[in-house]
Amino acid sequence: MTNISIQCLQCGVELNYDGKPVFCGCPNAASVRSDVITAMDLDLVTYITKKESKQGFTRQDLAFQEERRNRKVRKLNFEER
Numbered sequence: 001m002t003n004i005s006i007q008c009l010q011c012g013v014e015l016n017y018d019g020k021p022v023f024c025g026c027p028n029a030a031s032v033r034s035d036v037i038t039a040m041d042l043d044l045v046t047y048i049t050k051k052e053s054k055q056g057f058t059r060q061d062l063a064f065q066e067e068r069r070n071r072k073v074r075k076l077n078f079e080e081r
């Protein structure tokens, strides 16, 4: 399974694809869906590479990352909170 994370450099929002398309929400309209990345200006999108085999990656780490992500994109996902 491909797990892609990108960051929109225009608004700084980090996008993590986890089964559903996500959008950063700014005019650059960066989005990631499966292994497809779209944006108004792809120069303003950067990959975030993550080592899936990293050891000691605990559920607390995941929860923390999740919380950070949700806070960053809460404008888009406010219905989840």
Ligand SMILES: [Zn+2]
Pocket: 008, 009, 010, 011, 012, 013, 024, 025, 026, 027, 028, 029, 030
């Ligand atoms: Zn953006």
